[in-house]
Amino acid sequence: MSEEKVILVTGVADYWGAQVASRLIAQADAQPDLGLHIMGLDIEAPKDEIKGLDFIPADIRNPLLVNLLESEAVDTVCHLVFMESVRPNESAFDMNVMGTMKVLGACAEAGVRKVVLKSSLAVYGAQAANPAFLTEDHPLQGSRSYGNTRDLVEIEAFCNGFRRQVPEMILTILRFANIIGPKANTPMTRFLKQPMAPVLMGFDPLMQVIHEKDVVEALCYTILNDMPGVYNMAAEGILPLRKLMALAAKMPIPVFHLFAYWSIGFMSTTGLNNGQVVPVELDYLRYPVIADLAKMHDELGFTPHYTAEEALREFAGEQRVKRYMPESAAMTYDEERLRDTIERRRRARTLSPTEQVSLGEEENHD
């Protein structure tokens, strides 16, 4: 065996970290000649034990992180710790922004070769003047009043400077569209799962989505291949919000936009939990944030397996089955899902042979 390649995934107790770590372990088992060694780091151990994971209980903000990275000779760090917050809040800021700064600093200090970060297209901000297709170099005008977006914009702004200071490090940032999937808990899935999904009357912005499995695939792809830079990531297909909701089998409740803004403002000043009512910020239901995917296709060479419609149909199917669970619904849903799976596999075969190794397909059988 050649030299061992150590990959450290932070935040393995959370969904994304656990998924990426187990996907990488499966890859390491399937191809032992790669010599991958997967380490996981989080404050507490993952609830469902990940077999083969070298787990280290620690906080990312621990100053001894440098020593850990040095002594373990970590090659790649995939930093996935992220605390969700609706209103900007100090503890989330400390964990997300300060935490990322500390991790990146430690990586630079310890001579880590590569760092992979997960970001969101929301950093571009939903602006009335947005061009129809945002490229990676578009200025980041993400909302300052929405916790998640503010933290991501801060992290990206820091990374911009960091990239210049440490040019020898391979820094990959993937900006994902709204993540959809039966298991993931993201603002968009929360939006589609709530009993009543309010939309703004007279606005039907275009949207992009990406399937949760494709997110994990893409992260692993950039961990295993050296792809410096920032990339927009979204599934094929740009859908108007109403169509997206129709595919996800969700009835939109139109609300007059001035009233919606006013009531959200009222809720935040009175301390009511507005995150429950509108998990996606109102501006993002009003103006489109559509990314240009040319860089993802041409430079990164990654194509998501699910199209937007397939991802949404699968999501809707899971929701329906969860709700009723009669045999018939499950049967028709199975048929729907199998049809999409066949289509997806057929497409994957016709794609370039260089782009393969899709574990996502195997997972479909359970």
Add this chain to the structure above:
Amino acid sequence: MIDQNTSTDPSAEGADQSQVNSQELVVRSKEAAQAAEASAPNEDELDSELEPASSEELSDEEMRQRLAEELDSLIERMHAINPDYAPPAYSPQRLVDLLDRNLGRFSPKTALAVLERLRSSISDDLFDPDTWKGIWYMLNYTIEYQADIVKRRLNGEYDTDEWGFDPEFLQITEPFLTFMYKTYWRTETTGMENVPEEGRALLVCNHSGQLPWDGAMLGTAIYNEHPTQRMVRNLYATWFTTLPFVSETLVKLGQVLADEDNGVRLLEQDQLVSVFPEGIKGVGKLFRERYKLARFGRGGFVQMALKTGAPMIPVSIVGAEETYISLAKAPLISKLIGFPFFPITPAWPWLGPLGFIPLPTKWFIDFGEPIPTDSYGPEAANNLVLVSQLTDQVRNLVQNMIYARLAQRKSVFFG
């Protein structure tokens, strides 16, 4: 021309033109139209088929029998090819349009025969149960078709392109736009031959009228009058994105936010793009400033054309300025509600929503000669001297086209 021809068919002579009932015409003549559609490529066959029909001495009953059989076999044939086939939605207007479109494809003799047959079908058998049966079938088809549309839209089974253009939405709104174009504003369009049948081109228009009706009518003009029914991508101002319903409608009709990247991308896709370089300054013009072109932006549209080598076609729209009479602007209100301007017209805001109703002026849309830009090369987009020169040139052209049209126009409402 056709009316002067004497028909040998006895039923035609008996037909009273004043009794023409469009519904009946429709039912009796749909077979003729469908037969014409189906056998369009083979004119000789149609010739031989139609000739005897109009000359032979057939009784009304036999004639209808034959036509009904023909129709049945046609539908059967369609079902054999495509089991899901359902005849398209039906309306008298569509039938007439269909005939209009297809008559030109036939030899004069055939066309005459078709028209003759149509005329002969206008007889007085309104009391015939078969007529009503036909109408009933038609209604059923239409209702089923429309119920299907509603169902598909609720299930999210409709397609939009990457810009959000929704062809079904256009299909729904098109009759209204055509009504505004043809009936309400009685638009006269000249110079349509200057708009290329394919390939990229940039239409440069004057802007006016408080609401972007001129953009809608420009699109409708090309949809109705251009031989290939091209779709126009209007680039609209950022302000419209912030307005409820307006933004949704614009996007679904395939309009795109005015942004240089968007324009270049559209032109590179070989689309027909239109710009209103005056922007908000043009829309919000006061009535006394009408037909005086405002500054043509910063020349971004010229850069778009230079980068993509697209020809610029100057377009003047006359008549839109008088649709709303903006007497003054209320800057305080506009600042309060965040609008770029707030017009005060005799009807707005005093009469509420009634203030949105435009005046039925007479419109003229003139397309000028294209200005080629491909000789400069894409680097010329950075040549600011050239850009400003071309901007002024196009602006003067459009202004002169407006003056030329105004000189001919005798009345605002009657042209």
